[in-house]
Amino acid sequence: MEYTNEIKINLPLQKVVELFDNPDNLSKWQPELISFEPVSGEPGKDGAKAKLKYKMGKREIEMVETITKNNLPKEFNGTYETKGVYNEISNRFESIDENTTRWVSHNVFKLSGFMKIIGFLMPGSFSKQSCKYMEQFKEFAEQN
Secondary structure (H helix, E strand, C coil), rough: CEEEEEEEEEEEHHHHHHHCCCCHHHHHHCCCCEEEEEEEEECCCCCEEEEEEEEEEEEEEEEEEEEEEEEECCCEEEEHHHHHHEEEEEEEEEEECEEEEEEEEEEEEECCCCCHHHHHCCCHHHHHHHHHHHHHHHHHHCCC
């Protein structure tokens, strides 16, 4: 499964990237996040790994983030793995003008086991969740 989402944020590129690149801000725009724990490598750098825990309904989901390319302010790419889900995300940031930034997020999901059934039955739910996080980030960023 593969899709691309895009959003415009009413802030300069440098401010958007500053807010996006700070792990302390994650819970401010991802309210389901319980914890973010660096595991290996230098945090924020290529190859760094972190463990993220989320509360999704009544379940807790733990995933491992691996940064594959941190070339901010232009792009930030990573993989996110949990049971049955492997997600590659490519985030690109572009300055539209001095006060507006475009964020383009391209996602590739590889599903296995039970998650393959979920992906087949509800393919739009993945893109919808990604859009929700982008909108929450926009709201958080514009209010700061």
